[in-house]
Amino acid sequence: MPIHEKTLIRPENLRVQESLEIDGVDVSGHWSTFIESRAITDYNEAIEDEVAALPGGEYIHRCWQCGSCTNSCTVNAINAEFNPRHWIYLVRIGMESELLRDKEIIWQCVSCNKCTYACPRDVNPEGVMKSLAHWLELKGHTEKSPAQHFDEVFAGQVFATGKIEEGRIIRAFFARTGQALRQDWLMVMAKRLVRHLPLKMMIAMGIGTMFQPKTRGWGRARAAIAEHIAEQKARERKALGLTD
Numbered sequence: 001m002p003i004h005e006k007t008l009i010r011p012e013n014l015r016v017q018e019s020l021e022i023d024g025v026d027v028s029g030h031w032s033t034f035i036e037s038r039a040i041t042d043y044n045e046a047i048e049d050e051v052a053a054l055p056g057g058e059y060i061h062r063c064w065q066c067g068s069c070t071n072s073c074t075v076n077a078i079n080a081e082f083n084p085r086h087w088i089y090l091v092r093i094g095m096e097s098e099l100l101r102d103k104e105i106i107w108q109c110v111s112c113n114k115c116t117y118a119c120p121r122d123v124n125p126e127g128v129m130k131s132l133a134h135w136l137e138l139k140g141h142t143e144k145s146p147a148q149h150f151d152e153v154f155a156g157q158v159f160a161t162g163k164i165e166e167g168r169i170i171r172a173f174f175a176r177t178g179q180a181l182r183q184d185w186l187m188v189m190a191k192r193l194v195r196h197l198p199l200k201m202m203i204a205m206g207i208g209t210m211f212q213p214k215t216r217g218w219g220r221a222r223a224a225i226a227e228h229i230a231e232q233k234a235r236e237r238k239a240l241g242l243t244d
């Protein structure tokens with residue numbers, strides 16, 4: 001593949017001769033820059049199937065590398081190293097070690113889904129980013145990301161009560177990730193809510209926070225969801241070759 005994104009050239013692969021003359025022409029410094037060739041010996045041909053086995057990754061095989069996802073990406077606009085197209089490419093050809101070099105930023109997808117709407121092949125790049133973050137965690141390459149902690153807190157509350165109560169979700173998420181509850185942006189948001197929310201809604205939120213009400217008849221739904229989750233997790237772990 002031709003390299004057309006400068007961010008993909010790792011600085012440590014660049015070689016520059018400080019003093020070089022060829023056929024009497026001084027090509028020292030910048031003029032002698034070349035990219036060191038690499039021999040890759042650790043292809044992992046299973047990655048594509050593994051990522052495809054996780055929720056969101058199902059259609060990764062459809063990608064034709066047009067780059068529309070990266071071009072439209074919210075995070076790429078502020079950090080050029082966040083490159084969904086490139087990671088999909090690495091997964092599809094099995095370049096695991098190259099992929100792992102970016103493991104600390106892959107989870108930073110903000111799920112805006114701009115890429116999903118831009119993709120001409122219905123790959124669902126946002127889903128692929130989620131499945132990739134999940135894959136990294138299941139394989140032990142990374143700790144759980146803040147986004148995964150949030151998903152678990154959110155899903156845990158829905159699972160327990162059949163309802164969503166934002167205040168409890170935020171508190172549980174902050175507690176899990178070691179963040180102080182008093183944060184500037186949260187205070188600004190709370191003040192606006194107090195100013196603009198109807199009183200009835202505020203009272204309902206207060207009651208929800210204090211008494212944690214459940215959806216009526218939720219027990220049966222929860223049992224069915226629990227069964228489904230257990231099946232899904234077992235299937236995912238089997239696809240990734242994980243035993244325990």
Ligand code: SF4
Pocket residue numbers: 069072073074075076084108109110111112113114115116125126129
């Ligand atoms: S969903 Fe994620 S990958 Fe897609 S455009 Fe938004 S931030 Fe980028």
Ligand code: SF4
Pocket residue numbers: 062063064065066067068069070084085088118119120121122123124125
């Ligand atoms: S927009 Fe779709 S087809 Fe194009 S590179 Fe991204 S995932 Fe692949």
